Amino acid sequence: MRASSRRQVGLFRRCAASAGAAALALGGLAGCGGTSGDATAGAPGVTEDTILLGSTQALSGPAAPYAAIGKAMTAYFDYLNEHGGVHGRSIELKIADDAYNPSNTASQTRKLVLQDNVFAMAASLGTPTVSAVSDFLTQNKVPNLFPTSGSRVWNQPDKHPAAFGFSPNYTIEGKVLGTYISEKFPDKTVCFFGQADDFGADGLAGLEKVVKVAQKQEYSPANTDIAPQIGALKSAGCQVTVSFTTAGFSALTLGTAARQDFKTQWVFTGSGFDIPTLEGFLKEDTIELTEGAITSAYLPVSTAADNSWIKLFKEINQDYNGNARFDFNTVYGMSVAYTVAQALERAGEDLTRDSLVDAVAKGGIRGPMLTPFQYSEDNHSGASGTQVYVARAGVLEPASPIYTTDDGDGDVVESTTPPAEAPQDGLPQ
Amino acid sequence: MLQIKLVRHGLLTLAAAAVVALLVLQSEDVSNFEYIQVAAYVCAAAGLTLLIGVNGQLSLGHAALMAVGAYSAALYLRSGSEDSLASAGDLFVALLVGSVTAAVVGIAVGAVAARLRGPYLAGATLALGACVVGVTTYFDHLLGGDQGLTMPLTEVPAPLSAALTSYQWSALVSLGTALLVLFLLTNLKYSPVGREMAAVRDHEVAAQLCGLSVARVQINTFVVSSAAAGAGGAILGVLYLQIASPGAFTLFLSIYLLAAVVIGGLGSMRGAVIGTVIVLYFGRLIEDRVAHLGLSTAQTDRLAAHLPLAAFGVLLIVVMLAVPGGIQGTLGRIAPRLLQLMETVGGKK
Structure with missing residues (x-):
């Protein structure tokens, strides 16, 4: 076998050596890429003491202003890890830059899943971008938690059983x-x-x-x-x-x-x-x-100094995020990271992709959202409503009650459930 | 003579196919996924090296022809039922559709290109490369704008589905197509048609005096080159990204392809393959190094985004100045001497 392949290599030295050389070079390079996440537990990306999550973000390109979201997520996870993590596991977030370009999302997501072996995708950014990989994630049974996008496409439990929206669509x-x-x-x-x-x-x-x-x-x-x-x-x-x-x-x-x-x-x-x-x-x-x-x-605004979530996030921003500009992206990143951690917490100690999906679909996850999430077995939409604000001298002031509705023909009504308060220790419940 | 070459190329391609198949079968999904990209770029680079190296034209817009291939393959695959997987038959037809559509577009582009020389040709093809976003946005109901067209995933045919993962299957199809393209273009290069192309490259007036229609030969070359690029684009869209979107077919890609054929050695199919591999992995290697420099995240991001491009610029200049024949040309010069050296050394013993 070995001898015959060597003979073949010799044979096409003259003309098509190119293909072989390319292939061998590739093999070598791919080999040094390495595969991390040798799972001791059942699920890919999960070990005794770590959970590896992946996320595609726009660190460059037209949506680069949202780059702060990924940093804020990392900051919250750092805070959480320092306070014991989730069921003793620390959360590691691997962020890949897709420059808000669906083609890059397609290749970067595949690398996160196939090469880095991530357990789940968390809050990847963008509608056109994440849409480009929904089928791929579903095919590989990778949970697609809370894409940063208000599109309705995340709510297709039949087609994409492991995808869940986050913000109201x-x-x-x-x-x-x-x-x-x-x-x-x-x-x-x-x-x-x-x-x-x-x-x-x-x-x-x-x-x-x-x-x-x-x-x-x-x-x-x-x-x-x-x-x-x-x-x-x-x-x-x-x-x-x-x-x-x-x-x-x-x-x-x-x-x-x-x-x-x-x-x-x-x-x-x-x-x-x-x-x-x-x-x-x-x-x-x-x-x-x-x-x-x-x-x-749909989240507390970054200037609402009295809000318990804003207080918590400001502290984390100071201690774990190099006191970055405290804006919507920071609040959003920490909120979504909190919600991801909450889902992982509720999935229990024997973490699998199925147990994570079940934990979200069971409902009851709350977090900093002004309105409750709609999660159930047959509804994978995110939060159900928003509050109207008006800009006055560079600050957003509330101009309406908190409304909830659905994306069909349902009425727009005032929300009857008050927003949740942040837990004292800032850890997911 | 031609027949001997044909047989030899055929045998070599088969041998290469055997090695490629072995490689694919023992590689992990992530490596196979990368082979698909290599195969797609190799197709386009092979087409480009025929155009530039053999025929002496220039194209800074080959990414646009790849886009034609990807979009037409997407439109074909999406014309079937939406939720089902694409069968092997659909897949092959889609690759063919991509290639043929790009060839048809190549007729029009080639007709324009044949009238232009030097910087004007560069400018016109550059415009072609730049128009992808505009066209997909203008016809966004058909082409999906920036979001692009997602495609059905491909299905491993039943007899093979037990033995192959979907990435192995995709890599086999892609690399097989790339080998086929290389085989066809290499033969074309050594055929009478290829000699006409070379004659036009070397001296247009002399070629005309021999009774060749310069414009016809140039258009023909452009069409063949476009077909190869279209096949590459279809592979990239259908098997690698599983989406056709303008962001995959930027001017950068056209430049990268040009860099690949120049670095590899103009006019050589082998050079196109080597150049493509270098272009694909050189950038990644630099990004990797940058990530390990221990700079701040912001600096790393900025460097990783720009340093590979700058390095390509430098590499191109160095290759042009020091080794105009590219890697293939250098190998071709060094190899006989090495052999000679080895023989002398062996003889002394």
Whole structure:
């Protein structure tokens, strides 16, 4: 066997040695890549004292403002590990940069699963990006916990039994914002501006369930010139403009509108309207440009100093995150990390992928969300509602009660369950 | 003479296929996953080296032709029922569809390219490479915009499903296709058609005097080159990423391919393979080194994103200045001398 393959190598020395050389070089390189996570327990990525989680994040590229989420997650896990971890296991989070490019997500996720042997994916960022790997994760039975995306696609228990959403989906948010608009601005012309993918489409779908939309424009994240779209909105006489944009494009939208002297009541999705993040783009114009803009939040806002979660996260941010800028991304990252840890805690000591999925599907996970999660056997949606806020002098102030609804035709109603308080020790329950 | 070459190339390809199959069968999923990417890039690089090295044209837009291959394969696979896996038959047809569609696009691009020379040709093909995002966004209902088109996963055919993992199957199909492309292009290079291509490269006027239509030969070459790129794109989309999205087919990819054929040695199929492997792993090696330098996370991220590109630039310049023949050319020069040396040493004994 060995001799014959050596003879073959000799044989094609002249012409096709290339293929062999390539293959051998590859074999060598792949060999030194190594496979970690030699599982002593049953599940991949789980040992006696560690759990390896994977996450794809945008550390570079158009969604790079969200890079802080991954760091905040790591900071919370560091805090948790120092306080005993989950059932004696410390959580290790391996973050891979996909630059918000679905093709990179596809290759990076495969490396995390096949090479690093992660136990589960946690809070990977983006709708188009994580959508590109849902089938792959399902095929490999890797739990896809809480993608950072308000898309409805995570709620498909039949197709993707191990995927769970986290934030209220964009349709729910669209319905809540629509309800607020129809009460506050009943006779105004309402328009829509959104990203040309499910992010924008889902938000629009929710909005249109409640109000009539006169003009719709969309943008592609790869093209930073949105002047034509803003111009079209202006000429359509939009008085209220709902914008489902990522943070960078929200800033671009406000800046472009100001340059074109387009005056409208701006209404932004909460996932693209965090004032400290916008400040990174708009600098000294931030307060002027954001003044009066409406948005919604499903987590305590970063400026709510009295909130028990914010207090906890601020402490962790100081001690474990190098006192990074405390903004929505930090709150979000720590919140989602807390929720992941809670799911792992409830999955019990004999951690398997099945026990983790069952623990989430059983319901009862709560965390810092303003509204309860909808998790059950046949509903894998995240939280069920949001609260409307208005920007005043660079700070978000609550402008409505906490609303809950569904992504179907259900009514938008006030939430009857008050938000949970943070546990004293900050550890998952 | 041609027949002897044909037989020899055929035998060598079969031998290479045997080694590749052995390699795939004993590799883990993650390695096989990487072989798929190598195979995809090898197809495109082989096509590009035919265009540049054999025919003397230039393309800075081959990633766009790969995109054509990936998207057309995606559209074909998605025309079936949505939830089912793609069968082996579907898979082969999809690769063929990708290749043929890219070839058709190659006719149009080739017709334009045949009228252009030097920097104008570079500019036009650069524009082709840059238009992928624009086209997919403009036709987003058909092509899915930035989100792209996800594809059904492929199914290992029943008789093999007990013996092969899905990655082994995908790697076998990809590397098999790459070998087929290499075999066909190598034969083409040594055929009368290949000699016409070389004649046009070496002296257009002289080629015309021999009765060749320069434009026709150039367009033909572009079409063949596009077909190879299309097959590569289809492999990348269907088997590697399982999605066709514009982010996989950026200008960087076109430049990487160009770097691969130049570093490997222009005009040599073997060089295209070596160059592709270097390009794919050189960058990763640098990123790996950067990660172990012990810099802060922000510095590491910044360096890891930019250093490989800078290093490629330097490598390209060094290769152009020091070894214009690329690695293959250097090997070709050194090998006979080495043999001679060994013989003399052996003789003295």
